[in-house]
Amino acid sequence: IQGIIIDAFTSVREQTETKAALKRERCLVCNRSRSAIEVEGVESGLLNSFARHTQDEHNFFHYFFYIQHVTAKDPKDLNGIESYVVDKLKTQDMTWIPRV
Template structure:
């Protein structure tokens, strides 16, 4: 009977080498042929109106002609699935770490570009301020020059457009 179960489930002893669960433990606890046999007898003797969802599913499978054995975990077992799940989880963690590293690189690059842009903006602002100061100084110099020209007596003007009063 111990030979029949691995043939039914499709798992070989080799699959359990270097695993946490040995092949013998697997057959004895996870896929005990007796447990499957008892479950089938239990389904056959239980009132169908009292079935749970899984029991109804298995009952339908074994009452077909020929019986459908798809409900048997062929080429699968919990101890091997756990290891595969751990490998999958490790792969997903590695992918997430890689994505996080990529994101960190992009953030560093954007931060550097932002810093460079800020420096350029500050330099541009300083240049504008210098330009404004120079213009203001030029206007001030122009104003001072116009103020420093000789002033004429009240009522007189050096301007040809202003009529001079006779004295």
């Protein structure tokens, strides 16, 4: 039984580490790699490009709350852009997210 418990904790730890590594190495919104974003930043003369990108340009929580907002809204109260985004979300088309 101890072996099963230890294996379960090991599995949970590995999953947590994998998720943390993904968050460190890829933008959760556009899925671009940290290295690609950093290279573009260096070419533009910017430092900490990945941090700036994930905190300012593609802040996960901004997108999350926006999606919550538009999907909770009464469809007849949506403006044009919100309707467009809701239609894209219904078909799981994420092209409405700008690539920065």
